[in-house]
Amino acid sequence: MYSEKVMDHFSNPRNVGEIENPSGVGTVGNAKCGDIMRMYLDIDEDTKIINECKFKTFGCGAAVATSSMATELVKGKTIYEALEVTNKAVMDALDGLPAVKVHCSLLAEEAIHAALWDYAEKHHIEIPGLKKPKNDIGDEEEEA
Amino acid sequence: MYSEKVMDHFSNPRNVGEIENPSGVGTVGNAKCGDIMRMYLDIDEDTKIINECKFKTFGCGAAVATSSMATELVKGKTIYEALEVTNKAVMDALDGLPAVKVHCSLLAEEAIHAALWDYAEKHHIEIPGLKKPKNDIGDEEEEA
Amino acid sequence: MIYLDNAATTAVKPEVLEAMMPYFMENYSNPNSVYSFAQESHKVVDDARDTIAELLHAKGNEIYFTGGGSESDNWALKAAADAFSSKGKHIITSKIEHHAILHTCEFLEKHGFEVTYLDVDANGLVSPESLKTAIRPDTILVSIMFANNEIGTIEPIKELGAIAHEAGALFHTDAVQAFAHVPIDVQDMNIDMLSASGHKFHGPKGVGFLYLSNKVKIGSFVHGGAQERGRRAGTTNVPGVVGMAKAAKLAHENMEENIKKQIAVRNHLIDRISQEIPYAKLNGDPEKRLPNNVNFCFRFVEGESVLIMLDQKGICASSGSACTSGSLDPSHVLLAIGLPHEIAHGSIRMTISEETTMEDADYTVDSMKAIIDRLRSMSPLYEDFVKENK
């Protein structure tokens, strides 16, 4: 059901873990729908380049693989360029996802945005085109 | 589906044919329901013994076999004894019939009765217990 | 043995059984499972779907596997009736449909639907005019069989479908006897739904399919799990669908040739019987006819006794539809083409396959001649007929 790339990123996920004192961190998804992703970013203050990106994910194979791929794609990009890492970009990089798993790639995109938003808020800057991510883990209580 | 006896009487039916100037002849059943039996009797005037009995049948395997067995059973009997050749007697002699084919044995019984009735009418005698058979070929026109 | 009952069911072909074998004991997985063991069964089911779709000029996601032709028929009719009951409650079918259609229609009648049963002509043809006359604004569904299982008549499906569509009605065809026997193109022929059954074309029993055009939005018949894209529940019968697809493929690979071959044998049977056995009448259309179907009425004799005597000569044939055996009424199809009861009772259907040879046909006719002779000599109807015509 999954492409080889997905299986590779699931079996050997890149950049799993935490960053101590991250520049930004974001958690999206909720346990009700089944997937939670947390992204940690380490961002260079001056260049605004993402030096390090780590994730933790609770979710299916696609959730893990898209998280892994998303971290790979944003690493080395500026926070402005990182916005171009859309769910489609993540899916393409993974050679596609089954239709029922497309939402995982959306979550990965949202996770990056959430971490960037956190960074932007903390540093009182604005990243053009970045909106406050909606689906975060806090929704769970509201909805339940 | 049929017993060996039924198959034997179907494959090698006894007493098929006609009797010229029979003492009695009866035809029962109708082509609509699928079976027609005609019985010819040659009856000894004095002893009332059935010397000869022949049949012609249009019908399924069971219809042919019950006709054949019925002729065997009545041959040599008096016309009074012949009444004891019921459909059950015919079926038993054939080692039974499938449920959907029981009506064939009823037809055989009726065919004997019809031939006996014809004889009784022609000779102005009464055979105790014999009723005018209903189901004869003439019904067909009435019903259709 | 000479098996002339291929319309009742067929032998599974060696290649078909071979294709099925790996999916009983070796790869027995449920194709919907996550693990890699299930990948192959998932793939072969998808492939089977695509194979069948291609043969019909349909898309893979328009083929839904079922438990057989009867289920497909029930599904098409009941779910379409349910889905469109707010639009109308009128359904049109013909008097010569298989019981899987007719009894389903009776069920629908008990549930508030009105069904028109179109007459057929003496050859068993549904006339497009009669459909035009019967169709109404509240007609939601027209279901006419592609080819009749008893007399082999092939209906003018394309025209009938066009008439249904013009009136805004869905068009279903029971192609259980036609699929993999004659070419079918669902797009060209205006077919929205089509039923087929694996065991009628050398595939396995207990598996069939419903072609459901993507344009048709109807519900499920068997509700439950999400198999068949949520429209037909039940763990997929992997060996069954693989075997059915293989059989369909084989049939289409050699279809033109097989049709020619069968028509030659069929016509030989028809010609010899017509010429050599008196008071025998061919049932069904002589031209618009399934390549494998021969059906005669032999006057003055009754079908079952003919069958038993043929059986004693090693020939398997049938009298009317196999599933109606046990019933006392003669076939509704033969009555619908206008045969009187006593003649209908004398019908014999011989349905050949590509394996049936000219020699088989000759032996069959020779046997039949002797049997009919013998039974007529025992028949009171024949006695009367001869006396009357003396």
Add this chain to the structure above:
Amino acid sequence: MIYLDNAATTAVKPEVLEAMMPYFMENYSNPNSVYSFAQESHKVVDDARDTIAELLHAKGNEIYFTGGGSESDNWALKAAADAFSSKGKHIITSKIEHHAILHTCEFLEKHGFEVTYLDVDANGLVSPESLKTAIRPDTILVSIMFANNEIGTIEPIKELGAIAHEAGALFHTDAVQAFAHVPIDVQDMNIDMLSASGHKFHGPKGVGFLYLSNKVKIGSFVHGGAQERGRRAGTTNVPGVVGMAKAAKLAHENMEENIKKQIAVRNHLIDRISQEIPYAKLNGDPEKRLPNNVNFCFRFVEGESVLIMLDQKGICASSGSACTSGSLDPSHVLLAIGLPHEIAHGSIRMTISEETTMEDADYTVDSMKAIIDRLRSMSPLYEDFVKENK
């Protein structure tokens, strides 16, 4: 490969396939035909019916062959609803039924019936008291599964059936997971209708049966030909029913022994997992439980990723019901026993067979430990939990 998904489907046994083989290519006849070639297939179908009947303490003419468990469930519920709608329109079932029951109930709700879905306790048990409370004079049918397909809980069928009967309602049980796994006596257990499916007990896919007590007068679901004494149309799947009966017979011959063997392996799995993997919770009743079922929730991890990693170690398992894969909602069964969503998402079902060894179980637990460890180290939920509890 260690196959721990026997509740999804099973391997056909060699003896079963052997029993089926003659009916594909050699004796492929339609059992309803007149000729002697059909006698054997007719007989083996009758024998299969009697075999299954005997195992259930039923009569041969109370067993109706179908295309599988889902069809049997649909038939029982829809035809009973149809037959008794003038008496009442209320049906009772449970919240943990298979979708073949639940989606059929939803269909019936759309058609004017009212369905009460009984709650279950934390172990998945339907309490007889709750049925007593829910049952009404207009309740026509109670349908409670014999054993649950996900968590393995065996319901108190005999008592539930008695309550249904007292109230004058029919009692149906979906025994797809239970038949040929645990002893069933339809008479003693107050069962009027029972569904089963061949491929759940090492028989073939695409064939099942419905036990219908002779006391129950309901109509057909698949309308058409006169097969199955006029109550289920469709050419009989001869190899299928022969294989299913053979599998049922084999299962019952060794049932006591097999149950013991499976319970030993099952309990070994349960004990080791409970002891060695923290934050793991057994789902389903520990005692009233199918001999082949192990189901755990592992907190902080998600089921599918566990399955993929198990697969990479050559272990086939499932997370919830196979047919619900593709859905995003966690299993309705796990929610019904009161698990929160995020815990329900971490459920793993392992269903063994008599072939599963202690070594298989040990390898599975060892693999599972490593997998759960690994996934928890990647889990933001586990990270939060650890921080909170520091």
